[in-house]
Amino acid sequence: MSSAASVLIIEDDASLCETVQLYIEREGLRCLTAASGETGIVQIQRFRPDLVVLDIMLPDRDGFQICQELRSTQCFMPILMLTARAEEDDRVRGLAMGADDYLTKPFSAKELVARIHALLRRAYSQGYRAVLSTQDVVIDREQRYAYLNGTQLDLRGREFDLLAQLANYPGRVYTREQLLERIWGYDFEGDARIVDVYIRKLREKLEIDPAHPSYIQTVWGIGYRFQGGDR
DSSP states (O other): OOSOOEEEEEOSOHHHHHHHHHHHHHTTOEEEEESSHHHHHHHHHHHOOSEEEEESOOSSSOHHHHHHHHHHTTOOSOEEEEESOOOHHHHHHHHHTTOSEEEESSOOHHHHHHHHHHHHHHHSOTTOOSEEEOSSEEEETTTTEEEETTEEOOOOTHHHHHHHHHHHSTTOOEEHHHHIIIIIOTTOOSOTTHHHHHHHHHHHHHOSSTTSOSSEEEETTTEEEEOOOOO
16 A cells, blocks of 8 residues: 555453554554444544454444444445454354454454554555456446446445456456455365355356356366456
8 A cells, every 4th residue: 555554443442452553553554543333433434444453342332233334334444353252153253244354362463463464465455456347347346336237236245355356367267265365364264165155146146147157157176267358
C-alpha cells in the first residue's frame, strides 16, 4: 500500500490493547482502538481502517455478530478475530461469518503483527486489480460486486473472494490447496473439500448450466480454472 495502513483494534482489555497498539505502531502502521462493539462500528464507519482486529468477547456485543454485520453491509476489509476460546467450532464459526484469520489468547504480539502484515499483503498486493472483466462477467473488487451480463450476482463472503481469485488470472489452474491458502488462510485446519463446496455454490449462481460449466471449469486431477479472457 502506498501510505501507512490503518488498523482498528476492537478489544475491551485495556492492557492487552495498549500492548498490541505499541507493537503495531512500531511497525509503522497507524492504530485506532475501541473498547466496545458499538464504538468499533462507529470507528469503522468514520475512518474506514484497512484491517480490523476484533475480539469475540466484548461487553456489549460478541465479535461474531459484529463480523456478520460488517460483511452484510458490504464492509470487506480484512478481519482478524481474537478469542480466549480454543474450541474448533468457534474458529469455524468465525471464518464462516467472514473473518479472514483467527488467533487464540494468549498469543504473542509479534505473531499478531506478522498475521496483520500477511493479511494486508494478501488484500492489497501490487498485483491487485480493482476491476476484472471478461465478455460476460465484471467483478468490482473494491465495491465487492460481481455482474453477469449486467445483472448483479448475489455472492457472499468467500464466494466472491473465490471468484475474484480465479478471475484475476483467467486460464490459470489452481489446486484446491492453493485456493484454500489464498482464500481461507495458510493455517486453515479444515477439510480442503470446502473448496469444492464453494465452487458448487458459485456455479449455481454464475453458470447457466452448473452441471456443464462455462466459466469455472474443473481440470481433472488438478483443480479449477476460470475460463475467459480480459477485455
